[in-house]
Amino acid sequence: QQQVKQxxxxxxVQKGGISIINCAYENTAFDxxxxxxxxxxxxxxxxxxxxPDVSEKKEGRFTISFNKSAKQFSLHIMDSQPGDSATYFxxxxxxxxxxxxxxxxxxxxxxxx
Amino acid sequence: GAVVSQHPxxxxxxxxxxxxIECRSLDFQxxxxxxYRQFPKQSLMLMATSNEGSKATYEQGxxxxxxxINHASLTLxxxxxxxxHPEDSSFYICSARDPAAIITGELFFGEGSRLTVL
Numbered sequence: 001q002q003q004v005k006q007x008x009x010x011x012x013v014q015k016g017g018i019s020i021i022n023c024a025y026e027n028t029a030f031d032x033x034x035x036x037x038x039x040x041x042x043x044x045x046x047x048x049x050x051x052p053d054v055s056e057k058k059e060g061r062f063t064i065s066f067n068k069s070a071k072q073f074s075l076h077i078m079d080s081q082p083g084d085s086a087t088y089f090x091x092x093x094x095x096x097x098x099x100x101x102x103x104x105x106x107x108x109x110x111x112x113x
Numbered sequence: 114g115a116v117v118s119q120h121p122x123x124x125x126x127x128x129x130x131x132x133x134i135e136c137r138s139l140d141f142q143x144x145x146x147x148x149y150r151q152f153p154k155q156s157l158m159l160m161a162t163s164n165e166g167s168k169a170t171y172e173q174g175x176x177x178x179x180x181x182i183n184h185a186s187l188t189l190x191x192x193x194x195x196x197x198h199p200e201d202s203s204f205y206i207c208s209a210r211d212p213a214a215i216i217t218g219e220l221f222f223g224e225g226s227r228l229t230v231l
Contacts, residue, residue: 034219043119043206043222044157089156100147101220103157 003027004092006104013111019077021107023090026071030092034101035064035075038087047088048075080111115141115211119223126197127231134192134226136207142187143209147220148180151204163190197230204228 005024013019025033034049050057050064050073057064063076077084090104116139126132136146144165149157161182162170169182179201181193190209194201206225 036222041225041227043117043208043225045222046219049219100159100162102159105156106154108154 003102004090004104006090006107008107009105010108011110013077013080013109015080015082015111015113017080017111019075019080019084019109019111021075021088021090021109022072023074023104024070024072025092027092027094027102028071029094030102031095032093033064033066033073034091034093035062036089036091036103038089038106040087044089077109080109082111082113085109085111115139115209115213115221117143117207117209117221117223119207119226121226122224123227123229125229125231128198129196131193131195132197132228134194134205134207134228136190136192136209136223138188138209138211138221141209141211141213143190144187144212146184146190146207146209148182148190148192149206149208151206151225153204157206160192194228197228199230202228202230 007022035047036044037047038044048059048062050066052068061078066073088107091101093099093101118137120135146163148160150160151157159172160175163182163184165184171177184190204225208220208222
């Protein structure tokens with residue numbers, strides 16, 4: 001059962017544009033929502049994470065928006081750059097992230113010059 | 114951030130042989146490590162949770178006799194794919210939690226190991 005649904009599967013954005021990736025979850029016990037960035041042939045790396053006590057978290061060009069009632073969260077990449085081209089995974093876990101992490105299906109982002 | 118090293122990065126083996134993949138936490142002690150499997154253009158699927166000094170906890174559908182996990186020390190976990198077959202070809206990734214980062218819940222991932230079984 002896919003507990004974290006992610007869309008779109010792929011995304012092409014012009015350099016300087018905004019990339020938006022959406023995720024939805026089902027398990028109300030989830031209380032930690034990280035986003036990971038993965039380059040081809042490499043392991044994922046944590047990009048940014050949010051807990052449900054806030055509706056938005058911003059770190060540089062990356063922003064997470066969180067809607068607890070709708071059980072949805074999204075990643076916004078402002079001023080997208082070609083170096084941002086990678087696969088992005090949303091994820092969720094419970095007990096503050098201490099429990100195992102469930103990953104979304106991934107979004108392959110391509111930022112074109 | 115904390116560093117997790119995985120070795121080998123690539124391995125090619127013949128069908129029927131066994132392959133061992135190592136996962137080391139270089140600058141922290143990891144009581145828990147996780148092993149994931151990733152098929153091309155797909156998400157990470159958790160295979161098992163490795164706990165130091167105890168038996169691993171396998172996810173449903175993962176053959177524990179096929180994928181042997183040993184977490185003998187606080188800095189090393191190994192995954193052995195026994196009697197490998199072509200369908201075992203995949204990208205295997207380990208991850209670990211740094212206890213110092215436990216509040217953030219951050220997982221640190223290794224670089225992954227690409228297994229190709231001929």
